[in-house]
Amino acid sequence: MKKTQANKTQMVDIARIAGVSVSTVSRALAGSSLVNEETRKRITDLARSLRFSANVGAQNLRRGQSQTIAVVLPKSTSDQQPVSDPFFIALLGELADALTSQGYDMLLTRVDEARIDDIEGLASSGRALGIVVIGQWLHHYALTALAGRGVPIAVWGAALPGSNYFIVGSDNRIGGRLATEHLIACGCRKIMFLGDTRLPEVALRFEGYRDALIANGKMVNPGLTAAIPFEAQAARAALDDLFAHTTDFDALFACSDLMAMTANALLSARGVRVPEDIKVVGYDDLALASQVHPTLTSVRQPLAEAARALVEGVLQAKDGNAPTMTVLNTTLVKRESTHTVQTAKKKTSPSATTKKQR
Amino acid sequence: MKKTQANKTQMVDIARIAGVSVSTVSRALAGSSLVNEETRKRITDLARSLRFSANVGAQNLRRGQSQTIAVVLPKSTSDQQPVSDPFFIALLGELADALTSQGYDMLLTRVDEARIDDIEGLASSGRALGIVVIGQWLHHYALTALAGRGVPIAVWGAALPGSNYFIVGSDNRIGGRLATEHLIACGCRKIMFLGDTRLPEVALRFEGYRDALIANGKMVNPGLTAAIPFEAQAARAALDDLFAHTTDFDALFACSDLMAMTANALLSARGVRVPEDIKVVGYDDLALASQVHPTLTSVRQPLAEAARALVEGVLQAKDGNAPTMTVLNTTLVKRESTHTVQTAKKKTSPSATTKKQR
DNA sequence: GTGAAAGCGCTAACAC
DNA sequence: GTGTTAGCGCTTTCAC
Numbered sequence: 001m002k003k004t005q006a007n008k009t010q011m012v013d014i015a016r017i018a019g020v021s022v023s024t025v026s027r028a029l030a031g032s033s034l035v036n037e038e039t040r041k042r043i044t045d046l047a048r049s050l051r052f053s054a055n056v057g058a059q060n061l062r063r064g065q066s067q068t069i070a071v072v073l074p075k076s077t078s079d080q081q082p083v084s085d086p087f088f089i090a091l092l093g094e095l096a097d098a099l100t101s102q103g104y105d106m107l108l109t110r111v112d113e114a115r116i117d118d119i120e121g122l123a124s125s126g127r128a129l130g131i132v133v134i135g136q137w138l139h140h141y142a143l144t145a146l147a148g149r150g151v152p153i154a155v156w157g158a159a160l161p162g163s164n165y166f167i168v169g170s171d172n173r174i175g176g177r178l179a180t181e182h183l184i185a186c187g188c189r190k191i192m193f194l195g196d197t198r199l200p201e202v203a204l205r206f207e208g209y210r211d212a213l214i215a216n217g218k219m220v221n222p223g224l225t226a227a228i229p230f231e232a233q234a235a236r237a238a239l240d241d242l243f244a245h246t247t248d249f250d251a252l253f254a255c256s257d258l259m260a261m262t263a264n265a266l267l268s269a270r271g272v273r274v275p276e277d278i279k280v281v282g283y284d285d286l287a288l289a290s291q292v293h294p295t296l297t298s299v300r301q302p303l304a305e306a307a308r309a310l311v312e313g314v315l316q317a318k319d320g321n322a323p324t325m326t327v328l329n330t331t332l333v334k335r336e337s338t339h340t341v342q343t344a345k346k347k348t349s350p351s352a353t354t355k356k357q358r
Numbered sequence: 359m360k361k362t363q364a365n366k367t368q369m370v371d372i373a374r375i376a377g378v379s380v381s382t383v384s385r386a387l388a389g390s391s392l393v394n395e396e397t398r399k400r401i402t403d404l405a406r407s408l409r410f411s412a413n414v415g416a417q418n419l420r421r422g423q424s425q426t427i428a429v430v431l432p433k434s435t436s437d438q439q440p441v442s443d444p445f446f447i448a449l450l451g452e453l454a455d456a457l458t459s460q461g462y463d464m465l466l467t468r469v470d471e472a473r474i475d476d477i478e479g480l481a482s483s484g485r486a487l488g489i490v491v492i493g494q495w496l497h498h499y500a501l502t503a504l505a506g507r508g509v510p511i512a513v514w515g516a517a518l519p520g521s522n523y524f525i526v527g528s529d530n531r532i533g534g535r536l537a538t539e540h541l542i543a544c545g546c547r548k549i550m551f552l553g554d555t556r557l558p559e560v561a562l563r564f565e566g567y568r569d570a571l572i573a574n575g576k577m578v579n580p581g582l583t584a585a586i587p588f589e590a591q592a593a594r595a596a597l598d599d600l601f602a603h604t605t606d607f608d609a610l611f612a613c614s615d616l617m618a619m620t621a622n623a624l625l626s627a628r629g630v631r632v633p634e635d636i637k638v639v640g641y642d643d644l645a646l647a648s649q650v651h652p653t654l655t656s657v658r659q660p661l662a663e664a665a666r667a668l669v670e671g672v673l674q675a676k677d678g679n680a681p682t683m684t685v686l687n688t689t690l691v692k693r694e695s696t697h698t699v700q701t702a703k704k705k706t707s708p709s710a711t712t713k714k715q716r
Numbered sequence: 717g718t719g720a721a722a723g724c725g726c727t728a729a730c731a732c
Numbered sequence: 733g734t735g736t737t738a739g740c741g742c743t744t745t746c747a748c
Contacts, residue, residue, distance in 0.1 A: 010742085012741080021720075121411040232646075261649060266651070291616070413726065417725080420727045
C-alpha cells in the first residue's frame with residue numbers, strides 16, 4: 001500500500017474516475033481555456049461532489065510562492081495580557097476580511113517584542129509571502145534591519161520619513177489637532193494630554209495638540225501632560241496616581257479610548273462628572289465608545305482602509321517596490337463626553353479648586 | 359538560469375558551501391543523532407548565519423502533514439461588525455499563545471455563518487490539520503455534518519450530549535447559578551435574566567439561574583427574562599427598549615460583560631445607580647470589567663485552559679479519537695457593581711416604582 | 717484538447 | 733556517518 005496523505009482525495013483520484021490524465025484535471029480545475037468545455041464540466045462536477053480541494057502546499061511548492069500573509073501582533077515581555085488593546089483587534093478583524101476577500105490566507109502570530117527578529121522566519125520559510133506588523137513599536141531599528149534584508153513587511157504606525165519599509169497609519173497630527181480644537185471650542189481652557197510621547201504616534205498627536213493650542217493663542221503647559229502608557233493595568237495605575245495629585249484641568253485628551261474609559265471610570269469614582277465637570281476625548285473610536293456612559297467623543301481612524309493599505313503594502317514590498325507611507329484621514333466623532341451642558345455648573349468643579357501648575 | 363524560489367537560501371546552498379550532501383544538511387538541522395557532532399555544528403552555524411529556514415511547504419508535502427491549525431471566527435451575515443465580542447478576542451489571543459507554544463501555526467479565518475461548510479476546505483486542502491471553531495452557534499447540524507465527514511474540529515461552546523465532535527466550554531449552568539446566588543445573597547429579589555436562551559450556552563446559564571432561585575425558595579418569573587442578543591448594537595437597542603417598558607427589577611444578570619456594560623450605561627443615562635439602585639453581574643470577566651465604573655462583577659471562564667483544551671481537541675480529532683466534551687470551571691469575581699451599600703437608599707429606586715409583571 | 721514527463725524543496729529509506 | 737535515490741501532490745513545459 002502506498003504511503004499517502006491521510007486518505008484525502010487528490011487529483012490522481014479524480015483523473016482515474018474521469019478517465020483523463022492528472023494534467024487535464026489540473027487544467028480543468030484551474031479554469032484553463034485549453035480544456036474541452038464538456039470534460040471540464042465533468043471534472044469540476046466530480047471534484048465538487050468529492051469535496052476536493054487541491055493541496056495548497058504542493059501548489060505553492062510548485063509555483064514557488066505562497067498565498068499566505070503573516071500578521072504579527074507584538075506583545076510586550078512584561079505585559080502578559082493576551083491581547084493588549086481592542087483597537088488592534090478591530091484592525092485585526094479588518095485585516096482578516098481584507099485578506100480573505102483578496103484570496104489570501106492569514107497566518108496570525110504573536111511575538112515577544114524582544115524577539116521581533118524571529119518573524120523573518122515566517123517569510124524565509126515560505127510560510128508567508130510577506131508580513132504585516134501591527135502594534136505600538138519602539139522597533140524602528142529592528143524593522144529597518146528586516147526590510148534591509150529583503151523581508152517584505154508593512155507596518156501599522158506613524159509615518160517616519162525616510163524609512164525603508166512600508167508604513168500605513170492615520171494622520172495622528174491632524175487627529176490630535178481635531179480633538180484639541182473641539183475641546184477648546186467646548187470652552188475648555190486646561191486640556192490635559194494623556195499619552196507617552198516616546199511613541200512616534202503619540203508624539204505626532206501631541207504636536208497636533210500643540211498646533212491647536214497655539215492656533216488659539218494658548219501655550220502648552222508642561223503640567224498638563226502625563227505620559228500614560230497604553231497597557232490597561234499600567235494605565236489605570238498611572239491615571240489613579242495622576243488624579244490623586246492634580247485635578248487642575250477641565251478636559252482630558254487621551255491617546256486611546258481604553259485610556260479615556262479608564263479615566264472616566266476613575267473620575268467617576270472620585271465624584272467628578274463627565275462631561276459636566278470635565279470633558280473627555282478618546283482616540284480610536286472603538287465600537288465600545290458608543291456603548292459606555294457617557295458615550296465617548298473620539299478620533300476615528302479608518303480601519304478598513306488601513307487594512308487594505310497594509311495588504312497592498314506587503315504585496316508591493318514582496319515585488320520589490322520602493323517603500324511608501326500611507327497616511328489616512330482621521331475624523332472626530334462627537335458624543336456625550338464632550339457635550340456642553342446648559343444647566344448651572346456646580347462650583348465644586350475640580351477645575352476651579354486648585355491653581356495652575358502643581 | 360534555474361527557476362528558483364525568489365533567491366531564498368535553501369538546503370542545497372548550505373550543502374554546497376559545507377561540502378556535504380543535502381540529506382546531511384537535512385539531518386543535521388533536524389538534530390538527528392546520526393550525524394557527526396562536528397559537521398552538525400558546522401552546518402547549523404552556517405544555517406544560522408545565512409538565516410536559513412527550511413521551506414515549510416516542502417516539508418509538509420513530504421511528511422504528508424501540516425503544522426497549522428485553522429481557527430475560525432464565524433461572523434453573522436447581518437452583523438457587519440469586524441469582530442463581535444471582546445470575549446472571543448481574548449480567547450483568540452490565548453489560542454494564539456497555546457498554538458505557538460506547542461509549535462503550531464495559526465491560520466485565522468472569518469467565515470460567514472451561512473457558509474460555515476466552506477471551512478472544510480481548510481482541512482481538505484492540507485492548509486491546516488484541523489479546525490478550531492469559536493463562537494456562538496446555532497450550527498450544531500453543520501458541525502455534525504463536518505465531523506461526520508472526518509474533518510477534525512473542536513468547538514468552543516456548550517456541552518451538547520451525544521455530539522460527534524470535540525466540544526470545549528465552561529460550566530455555564532454553574533456560572534449562571536453562581537451569579538444568581540450572589541445576587542440573592544446581596545438581597546436582590548427581582549433578578550432579571552438577560553440573554554437569548556435559543557443559544558445552548560445561554561440556555562444552560564438560565565438553568566443555573568433557575569436552580570439558584572429554586573434553591574432559595576423562589577420561582578422563575580417570566581417577566582424577569584429578556585432575550586437580549588449578544589451583538590452590541592442590537593443589544594443596546596433591545597436593552598433600551600426593555601428599560602423603557604419596565605424597571606421593576608433590582609438586579610440584572612447579563613450573559614456577557616458587553617451586555618452588562620451597555621446595560622450599565624443605559625441605566626446610568628436614566629439616572630439609575632449601580633449598585634445602589636440596581637446590582638449587575640456580567641459574564642466573561644473581560645479585562646475591561648475591572649476598568650469601567652463601577653467595576654463589574656462577572657463570571658470568569660478560564661480562557662487559557664480553554665485554549666489548551668481546544669488545541670488538544672483538534673489534535674485528538676485528527677488522530678481519529680472519539681470526541682469528548684471538556685467542561686471547565688467557572689468562578690465568580692465580585693466587584694463594585696454588586697457592592698452592598700450601607701448608606702441610606704434613595705426612595706426613588708426604580709425597583710420600587712412599578713409593580714411586578716408588566 | 718490531452719498526455720507524458722520533469723521538477724518545486726524537502727525527508728527518509730536504503731546503500732555503502 | 734554520509735551519499736544516493738525516490739517520491740510527497742501539484743503545475744507546466746513539451747510533445748502529439
